[in-house]
Amino acid sequence: MPLLIPLLTGGMERALQLAEAMTARGFANQPSYDALSQTAVLLGLVLLLSGWLLRLVWSFPTLGMILLLTGIIVIGLTIRIVGRRIPYTCYRSQAWQRRDSLVTLSAIVVLVLFLFDLPDRSSIFYYPYPAITMPSLHPIIALLTVGLVMPAWVTKKA
Template identity: 40%
Template sequence: MTPRSLLLVHPVTWTIWLGTTLLTVSLTRNPLYLLLLLFGLTLVAETERPTGRATPLDPIFFAVIAVSFGALFNAATIRYGDTVLVALPASWWLIGGPITLEAVVFGMINGLVLSALVAGFGAFGTAMPISALISLVPRAFYPLAVVMSVAVTYVPLTIRLAGQVREAQQLRGHQVRVWRDGLPLLLPLLIGGLERALQLAEAMAARGFAADPPSNQVRMMLVGGLAALFAGLLLQFAWGQVVAASLTMLIGTGLILWALRESGQQAPRTRYRLYRRGIRDMIVLLGAGLTLIAVLAPWPGRASLAYTPYPMLQLPIFEPLLALALMGLLMPVAVRLGDRYLP
């Protein structure tokens, strides 16, 4: 059995899965499908969570807050809908007027969309270690990888350090009763978080992630590519020369890609852990492909993705085949459970 700390699925496969998830959530406003996606993505995050590590942000708890806030905010600012729940005095600034059930439901749907997006990112972040994320960065963007790693790890390291500082202060007899008692925790927390982030940046720089400045040739190609793109836009929108504009932008894109390739060659890469593609990647990609086809293909069931409670609230349409296709995003759960229980 593969240890929980190792990836069963290739980082590129996880990236494709995340893109499919975000596209699927963005294309639907049906609350039934959104609830299905929310619980499914939460299950993926819980399955990928290493044993003994707490979930940094519970998607269900976040959904309760987002749905409640979305309903209150939309009901207080939107005055459209036929089902009036209560009529506030019109003299009240901003919130005065009728509160409609349709506005409340529309706000709840927006909260569900946001919660499903957060759940998708949460599952991706739980499954992907920082080393796997950095491995996806092209060699031309190694300085960006250093900045990204520091930004991604600063908050988790600070949260972990907060618990350590609080335990150390409690051993010294310090108790937090009012907000002023938390000030002695703030300074070591900030210093410790920054120190660990700088240590990570130095370690990555020692491993070659601090790439040398690009050569003059690379800079000239980048400037020429950007100039060609700008000239192509002018030819298309200012003078209407579609063929010449397309050719110029194609040349500019080629110059930029060539410059990035040459810049990447100046930053050698040594990989200590190779992620290989296998049958597990095929299973996850097939599930994501099934979901992608279901939400993009022109078939009758796809119409149930769209939903609006205006002007009169109605029950959303539920298509069982489409709901089954959305479950293709749960293939990482099947892969993880298969690795855990099958020989």
């Protein structure tokens, strides 16, 4: 609890500061919340709270879980429906191209190869208190890591 409260308050402060900064820069959209959506969110919260209380306080685990899940579903659907009403603009749509596939494929290949048993894995692990020596680097690991440079190879020259 001593860690949770400062974490939540700090997170909420940063979120509010970000929201204010985005509003000041013109990124705010004023969605219209009708009475039905507000009532649905309130109903979802009541269902969520009652399910939580039934489950944890009054020892009705099955009914509590049903109400808890129903509340979560009602809130989620309401947020989805209200979110669909807000118009958005796609400034530049980009089609998936061959170079995008190449970059994605190279990243997946490097990821899969790093999952295999490599010869000297000690060079890719972090240790906070290293010894002052030359770092060891196996050539196979260096060659695999070069695959992560693929985005620089496929970008167009300006």
